[in-house]
Every structure is written in C-alpha cells, then in structure tokens.
Amino acid sequence: MNKRETLNKIESKRRFPFAFKLIAAMCICVAAFLFSIVFGAANTGVHDVWDALFSDDPSKAALIIKELRLPRETAALLVGAALAVSGAIMQGMTKNPLADPGLFGLTAGSNAALAIVAALIPTANYFHIMIACFVGAGIGALLVFGISSLKRGGFTSFRIVLAGAAVSAFLFAVAEGVGLYYKVSKNVSAWTAGGLIGTTWTQINVIMPFILIGIVVAIGMSRQLTILSMDEGIATGLGQRTGLIKVILFIIIVLLSGTAVALAGNLAFVGLMIPHMVRPFAGSDYRQIIPLCIFIGGAFMLVADTLGRTIHAPFETPIASLIAIIGLPFFLFIVRKGGRAFL
Amino acid sequence: MRTFSTKKLQFTVIFLLIMIVATGAIALATGSASLPISRILPALAGDGTYKEQFILFDLRLPRLIITFLAGMALAMSGAVLQGVTRNDLADPGIIGINSGAGAAVAVFFLFFPLEAGSFIYTLPLVACVGGLLTAGLIFLFAYKRGQGFQPVKIVLSGVGFAAALSGVMVVLLSGADSRKVDFISKWIAGSIWGTDWPFIWALLPWIIILFPFIWLKAHRIDLLGLGEPTAVGIGVSVTRERAALLIAAVALASAAVSVTGGIAFIGLIAPHIAKSIVGPRAHSYLPVSILFGGWMLLVADTIGRNVALPDGIPAGTVAALIGAPYFVYLLMRK
Numbered sequence: 001m002n003k004r005e006t007l008n009k010i011e012s013k014r015r016f017p018f019a020f021k022l023i024a025a026m027c028i029c030v031a032a033f034l035f036s037i038v039f040g041a042a043n044t045g046v047h048d049v050w051d052a053l054f055s056d057d058p059s060k061a062a063l064i065i066k067e068l069r070l071p072r073e074t075a076a077l078l079v080g081a082a083l084a085v086s087g088a089i090m091q092g093m094t095k096n097p098l099a100d101p102g103l104f105g106l107t108a109g110s111n112a113a114l115a116i117v118a119a120l121i122p123t124a125n126y127f128h129i130m131i132a133c134f135v136g137a138g139i140g141a142l143l144v145f146g147i148s149s150l151k152r153g154g155f156t157s158f159r160i161v162l163a164g165a166a167v168s169a170f171l172f173a174v175a176e177g178v179g180l181y182y183k184v185s186k187n188v189s190a191w192t193a194g195g196l197i198g199t200t201w202t203q204i205n206v207i208m209p210f211i212l213i214g215i216v217v218a219i220g221m222s223r224q225l226t227i228l229s230m231d232e233g234i235a236t237g238l239g240q241r242t243g244l245i246k247v248i249l250f251i252i253i254v255l256l257s258g259t260a261v262a263l264a265g266n267l268a269f270v271g272l273m274i275p276h277m278v279r280p281f282a283g284s285d286y287r288q289i290i291p292l293c294i295f296i297g298g299a300f301m302l303v304a305d306t307l308g309r310t311i312h313a314p315f316e317t318p319i320a321s322l323i324a325i326i327g328l329p330f331f332l333f334i335v336r337k338g339g340r341a342f343l
Numbered sequence: 344m345r346t347f348s349t350k351k352l353q354f355t356v357i358f359l360l361i362m363i364v365a366t367g368a369i370a371l372a373t374g375s376a377s378l379p380i381s382r383i384l385p386a387l388a389g390d391g392t393y394k395e396q397f398i399l400f401d402l403r404l405p406r407l408i409i410t411f412l413a414g415m416a417l418a419m420s421g422a423v424l425q426g427v428t429r430n431d432l433a434d435p436g437i438i439g440i441n442s443g444a445g446a447a448v449a450v451f452f453l454f455f456p457l458e459a460g461s462f463i464y465t466l467p468l469v470a471c472v473g474g475l476l477t478a479g480l481i482f483l484f485a486y487k488r489g490q491g492f493q494p495v496k497i498v499l500s501g502v503g504f505a506a507a508l509s510g511v512m513v514v515l516l517s518g519a520d521s522r523k524v525d526f527i528s529k530w531i532a533g534s535i536w537g538t539d540w541p542f543i544w545a546l547l548p549w550i551i552i553l554f555p556f557i558w559l560k561a562h563r564i565d566l567l568g569l570g571e572p573t574a575v576g577i578g579v580s581v582t583r584e585r586a587a588l589l590i591a592a593v594a595l596a597s598a599a600v601s602v603t604g605g606i607a608f609i610g611l612i613a614p615h616i617a618k619s620i621v622g623p624r625a626h627s628y629l630p631v632s633i634l635f636g637g638w639m640l641l642v643a644d645t646i647g648r649n650v651a652l653p654d655g656i657p658a659g660t661v662a663a664l665i666g667a668p669y670f671v672y673l674l675m676r677k
Contacts, residue, residue, distance in 0.1 A: 098499070103506055147671050158495055162432050163674050165502045169436070169607055170667030172509075176532045177660045185528050189516045268506045324510030331503040332484050335496055 018288055021281055025295035029077070032299035036073045036306040037065060074208075075199040076305040077298040079264045080274075082211045084297025085218050086256035087271020088278075088289050089249050092229035094148075096160055097276070097334055101137070101257035102268025104164040108171035109140020110261035114191060115175040119182035126206055126262075129191075134258035136171075141254055143167045196264050196305055196319065207259050214255040215294060221249060222286040229286065267320055269327025274300060276334065352627045355620055359634040363411070366638060370410075370645040371403050378403070406538040409602055410644045410658065411637040412546050413535075414609055416599035418636020421610025422617070422629055423557055423592035426564040427585055428497055431615070432673070435596030436607025438501025439481055440474040442508035444600045445531045447473020449515045452527055467537060467545060467601035474597030477504055482589065530604040533659015535644055537602035549598040553591050554633075560588060561625035568623075606659040608666025609636050609643075615673060639665075 083101060090099035101107055113136025117124050124132070144167050148160045179185030224245045227235045235242050260267065274297040275289060282288035301319075304326070308319040372380040378398050386395040417435060424433040435441070451469040481504055485496040512531065516524050530536055537545075557564075563584050566574045574581050600606065617632035643665065644658035 102510075103502070143671075147675060158499065159674055161499060161502055163671065165505065166667050166670040166674070169663050173532070173660045173663035173667070176528060177656050177664070180525075180529060180532065180660075181656065183525075185524060189524060189528070266510060268510055318514040321511045321514040324507040328503055328507035331507075332500055335499040335503065336484070 021288070022291055022295075025292050025299075029295040029299040029302075032302040032306075033073060033077065036076065036302040037069050039306055039310055071201045071204055072196050072199045073302055073305070074204055075196050075263050076301040078204070078208060078211045079196070079260045079267070080270065080297040080299070080301025081215060081294040082256040082260045082297075083267060083270040084274035084278075084293040084300070085215055085290055086253045086260075087273075088275040088286065088293045089218060089225060089253050090271065091275055092225045092286055092289075093246065093249055093253075094145075094160060095229060098161050098272065098331070100269060100272035101253070101260070102266065102271065103161060103168070105140035105144040105167040105171065106137040106254070106257040107140070107261055107266050107268065108168035108175070109136035109138070109143075110258060111188070111266065112136055112171040112174040112178070113139070114261075115178040115184065115188045118184045118187050118191075119178050126203055130207060130210075130259065130262040133262040134254060137258035137261065138254040140167060140171055141250065141257075143171075145250070191265060199263065203263065207263055210255055210259050214252050214259070217248070218252050218256075218290055219287075221245065221252070222290045225249060225290075226284070226286040229284065265320060267323055269323055269331060270297065270300065272334075273327055273330050276330070352621050352631070355631050356634065359631065359638060363634065363638045363641065366641050366645065367407055367411075370407050370641060370648075371399065373645065373649050374398075374403060402538070405540050405543060406535060406644070407641070408543050409538060409546065410535055410640050412543065412550060413599040413603040413606070414613075414637035414640030415633040416546070416550055416595045416636075417606060417610040417640070418613035418632045419554065419557060419629065420592040420596035420599070421636070422614035422625075422632045423564065423588050423595075424610070425614055426568050426625060427588045427592070429568060429570070430495070430498060432611070432670075433498060434607060434611035435592070435600070436605065436610065438498055439477050439504035439508070440501075440593060440596050441531075441600055441605035441607055442505040442512070443477025444470040444474035444597060445527075445605050446508045446512050446515075447476070448530055449512050449527050453515055453523065464541065464545075467542065467598075470601035471597045474600055475593060477508070478593040478597070480504065529657055531659075532657035533604040533606035533662065534655075534657035535602075536604045542602045546598055546602055549595060553595050557588065557591055558629065560584065561629055564588065564625040565623075568625075603640075604657065604659060606640065606662055608662050608670065609640055612666055612669050613639060615669075 087100050090101070090104060091097060093099075110133040113132040114129065117129060117132040121128065144160065144164050147163050147167070175188065176185070179188045224235075224240060227238060227240060228242065228245060228249075232242055235245075257271075274293050278289055278292045278296055282292050304322055305319050308317045308322050311317045368380060368383060371383050372378055378386070378395055382391060382395055383399070385391055386399045389396075391399065420435045421433065424435065424438070425431050448466060448470050451466065481497060481500045484500045512527075516527055563579060566577055566579050567581065567585060567588075569577075571581055596610065613636035614628060614632040617628040617635055621627040621631050640658060640662065643661040647656040647658045647661040650656060
C-alpha cells in the first residue's frame with residue numbers, strides 16, 4: 001500500500017467536503033467571538049463593537065471593548081486553539097485517547113518552572129515567564145514521554161496516564177515546596193488560576209507569534225502525523241523519518257502548551273475534549289482534525305470565558321473551574337468507553 | 344522454605360522496629376527548640392524540666408505518634424487497594440482521595456464561618472467526608488453491573504477526579520487572601536496538620552477497628568488477588584468481600600489524610616517494598632508494609648521539619664519528592 005492509497009482510503013470516509021466543514025467551524029468560531037465581545041458585565045451593544053473596531057473616536061463602551069474585552073477574547077481564542085492542537089498532536093503521537101497537556105505533566109512542569117522563577121527572579125517580566133513555561137512544559141513532557149519510550153514497545157495508554165499523574169504529582173510538589181519555602185505560593189497560584197483576567201495587548205503581542213508559528217507548523221506536519229498515528233511501521237515503510245518528525249511534533253506540543261499556560265494558567269481537559277469533539281466529523285485524518293481543532297478549540301474557550309464572566313457578574317467565575325467541571329464528565333465518558341470513541 | 348520466610352519476616356519486622364525507634368528518637372531530639380537526645384528518656388519518665396516536658400509532650404510526641412499512625416494507615420490502605428483492585432499502582436493519593444479531601448477542606452475553610460473552638464475538630468471531619476465522597480463517586484463510575492468494579496477504571500477515574508478537583512482548588516485559592524492560601528496550600532501539601540492529642544484520639548479508633556478487620560480478611564485478599572474466576576471457584580463471595588475491603592481501605596486513608604493533609608505515594612511504595620522483601624502473602628506483607636509506611640512518613644516529616652527552617656517543608660512534599668521517582672521506576676520495571 002503506498003502513501004497515496006493510504007490517504008485516499010482515509011479520504012473516502014468523508015461525507016461532506018472538507019471545505020464545508022472548515023467553513024462551518026469558522027462560522028462557529030466567529031459567532032463565538034462576537035458573542036463573547038458583545039456580552040459582559042458592562043452593557044454594550046453591537047454598534048459599540050463596530051465603534052471599537054473601526055471608529056477613531058470611540059465611546060466609553062467601545063473603549064471597554066477595545067482595551068478589555070478584545071485582548072482577552074483574542075487570548076481565549078489563541079489559548080483554546082493552542083491547547084486543542086497540542087492535545088490532538090499528543091493523541092495522535094501517543095495513540096492515546098486520554099492524552100492532554102494537563103494530564104501528561106506539561107502543565108505541572110510549567111507550574112514548577114513558574115514557581116522557581118517567581119522565587120528566584122522576582123523582577124521577571126512577561127517574556128521570562130513565558131520562557132520558563134516553555135522550559136517547564138518541556139521538562140514535564142520529556143519526563144512522561146521519556147519514561148514511556150524507555151520501555152521497549154512503549155506504554156499502554158493506561159500506564160502512560162499513570163506516569164503522567166505521578167510526574168505531575170512530583171512537579172506540583174516541587175512547585176509547592178518552592179512556593180512555601182520562598183513564600184511566593186500566593187503569587188504562583190494567582191498566576192496559575194488567573195485564567196484570562198487582565199490580559200493585555202502587550203502580553204498577546206509577546207505570545208501570539210509563538211502560537212501562530214506552532215499552529216502553522218502543526219498544519220504543515222498534519223500529513224505526517226496522520227501516517228504516524230496509524231502505525232509507525234507504515235510510516236517508516238513509506239520513507240518517513242519518524243525520529244525527526246516526532247522531535248518536531250514534540251517541540252510544537254511544548255511550544256503550544258507552554259504558551260497556553262503562560263497566557264491562561266492551568267487548564268486541564270481542553271486538549272483532551274476538543275479533538276474528541278472534532279473526530280466524529282473529521283475521521284482520523286489529522287489534515288482535517290487539526291484545522292477544525294483550531295476553530296472549535298478557540299470557540300470553546302471563547303464561550304467558556306464568556307460564561308465565566310457573565311454567570312455571576314460582576315464577579316468572575318474562574319474559567320479553570322468551569323472547564324474542570326465540564327471536562328471531568330467528558331474524561332469519565334472516554335474512560336468508560338475504553339477509548340473506543342478514538343479512531 | 345516456610346521456616347526461612349518466617350525467619351525473614353521476623354528479621355524484617357525487628358529491623359523495622361529498630362529503625363522506627365531510632366528515627367523516632369531523632370525526630371524527638373531535632374527541631375527549632377533544643378532537646379538533647381540524652382534528655383529524652385529522663386523527660387519521658389517525667390524527670391525533665393518544665394520546658395523539656397512541654398516540648399516533648401505537647402509538641403513533638405503527639406506529632407510523632409500522629410505521623411506514625413497516619414503512615415501506617417496509608418500503607419494499609421494502599422496494600423488493600425492494590426490487592427483488591429489487582430492493580431499494583433493503586434494508591435489512595437493517586438486515585439483521588441487526597442484531592443477530594445483537599446477540595447472539601449478548601450471549601451470549608453473559605454466559605455463557612457469558622458469558630459475557633461470547634462474548628463480544629465470539624466476540619467478533619469470535613470476532610471474525611473470529602474475523601475469518602477470522592478471515593479464513592481469514583482467507585483460509582485468504575486462499577487459495571489454484572490462485572491463488578493473495574494480496577495483500571497477505578498484508577499483512571501481517580502486520575503480524572505484528581506485533575507478536575509485540583510483545578511477547582513487552585514481556583515478557590517486564587518480568590519482567597521494570602522494567609523488562608525498559605526494554610527490551605529500547606530494542608531494540601533501534607534504538612535501533618537493535626538499535631539495534638541485529640542487528633543490521635545480521633546485517628547486511633549479507625550485504626551483499632553479497621554486493622555484487625557483487614558487482618559482477618561488477609562487471606563481473602565490473597566484469594567481475590569488470584570483473579571475473579573479462581574476466587575469465585577474457591578468460594579469467595581467476590582463482590583461483597585471486595586466492597587467491604589475497599590470501603591475499609593478508603594475509610595482508613597480518609598481518616599489519615601484528614602489529620603495529616605494530602606500525602607501521596609506512601610500507600611503505594613510501602614506495600615511494594617514489603618512484597619519484594621517478604622513475598623506476596625498478605626499475612627506477611629501487611630505487617631511489614633504498615634511498619635514501613637509509618638517509618639517512611641516519620642522520616643519524611645523529620646526531614647521536612649528540619650530543612651528549610653523555620654517553617655519547614657510539608658511531609659507530603661518530601662514524600663512526593665521521594666515517592667514519584669520510585670513510582671516511575673515501578674512503571675518501567677513492569
């Protein structure tokens with residue numbers, strides 16, 4: 001079976017043309033974006049949004065939108081897309097339906113790195129913190145993946161989840177210990193639980209390039225990922241340099257998860273849920289899964305953040321708790337189905 | 344063969360007892376207030392100065408006893424969980440009991456009016472209820488009619504619950520003021536919170552009732568470990584025995600966690616080491632693992648108390664730092 005036949009076989013599963021699905025996902029995303037910008041604690045209308053986007057002399061409502069909501073919702077969009085894509089890549093690479101940056105040690109690694117930076121360099125700026133998150137996410141992921149790849153033939157998905165839980169417990173303990181010792185635990189927890197509150201354009205300007213690069217490369221690699229996700233033997237047989245591809249994919253995962261933590265703190269389950277939501281429409285072809293994940297992930301975060309802002313206005317319902325509450329049943333559902341929803 | 348293993352068991356138990364006494368002596372003698380090791384025996388006998396008596400009986404001894412008891416309870420709980428679920432990676436901490444107790448404590452501490460007098464006694468109760476509730480939910484999800492409890496699903500659901508609850512907890516903490524956050528995050532990290540005699544009296548009944556109960560069922564644990572068909576064939580009423588043992592294990596862990604705060608990995612490691620020394624019979628590994636668990640937590644607390652003065656590092660953090668690498672080693676070996 002050559003490469004084209006393999007891919008054709010996957011393509012024959014399509015019921016709708018891909019362009020149609022992509023446009024639908026985009027529409028959902030744009031709708032979510034508008035929804036999230038219009039609704040909030042302060043009363044604003046659609047014309048204020050128009051004002052904010054295109055007027056030179058915006059009203060007060062338009063200013064709220066421009067300086068508070070727009071950056072925040074842009075961040076939600078980016079974080080959702082980043083988490084969903086990195087979750088999808090992790091699930092494909094490890095062939096594990098339960099893969100998620102939060103469950104596989106990346107979030108815990110970022111937290112540990114954050115705590116260390118907060119303790120040792122009190123004057124750290126946003127860029128430093130982001131770098132720390134990258135490094136931490138990388139270390140967490142390396143520990144989990146490293147442990148599972150040292151074993152011949154790799155781990156079953158059950159064991160890899162346990163390895164993730166253990167590494168996470170370890171790294172959270174590090175974060176906790178450092179936080180208590182240097183008395184910065186409050187700062188660290190404010191950061192990791194902060195969600196998207198108070199996101200500024202400056203932060204977005206620092207982080208956006210990394211997320212965009214990660215996503216673009218992910219789209220570029222989606223063909224290789226599809227083949228890799230089916231069988232590594234086939235991938236090698238088709239002339240793929242699986243080692244190199246895995247390294248690149250790994251870097252993308254770390255880049256996307258690290259930036260997501262830097263921007264929004266700990267958000268478990270987003271990376272787990274979105275790819276599973278997308279799969280019934282996209283099948284097992286990552287050339288479809290990843291683009292759809294970008295928009296659906298973004299839309300999901302936008303809606304979740306808007307709910308968090310408005311349920312209990314003017315107080316914020318933190319997004320991490322909302323997502324944990326939505327995510328847990330989803331996780332349990334996947335566990336119960338034994339991963340049969342996968343592929 | 345039999346005599347050899349009995350001897351080995353005796354030797355191991357005696358060795359552990361010696362280590363426990365030695366570690367206990369060090370634990371009593373170290374800390375921010377000075378109490379020389381040579382003065383411990385006189386002070387215990389009631390011959391010390393007022394200050395020595397105070398340090399010993401009001402500060403260090405209750406903490407020592409609590410730590411030791413909690414370590415034993417966690418180890419027992421882990422041993423039973425591993426035996427009954429036939430999963431050598433089960434641990435009360437990893438499968439979500441800690442996070443349930445932690446979330447309950449956080450909610451209680453932040454949102455309920457605190458009364459100075461009753462507070463220290465209600466907190467463990469709340470933690471215990473939180474742990475039991477979480478465990479109940481986990482078992483509910485892992486239960487399938489006709490098949491009983493699914494060990495793999497127990498663990499996976501536990502991991503899911505732990506992730507979700509820690510998400511909720513982080514959020515609860517972020518809104519609170521700094522002192523409360525310090526208290527709760529120390530509690531979650533397992534700082535051996537209840538260090539006074541009443542907590543010993545609160546924990547002891549659980550141990551006195553449940554240890555003999557489990558000990559009497561030790562043979563059943565062996566049989567359940569053979570797998571369901573075999574156990575049924577021998578005449579074990581699998582579903583009932585399993586449920587009884589699981590409830591006992593969860594209750595023990597919740598009671599321990601409620602006075603110490605979230606401590607993981609002790610319940611995982613102690614039974615493993617015990618089994619590798621004295622073999623897979625529950626009658627031999629149960630005593631060794633509880634002694635080992637008590638000793639380990641004692642060591643972790645003594646280390647944690649004495650590094651990073653004046654506040655120290657929570658025992659649970661030390662246990663996790665030691666325990667997680669061992670856990671990873673276990674994962675790779677199998």
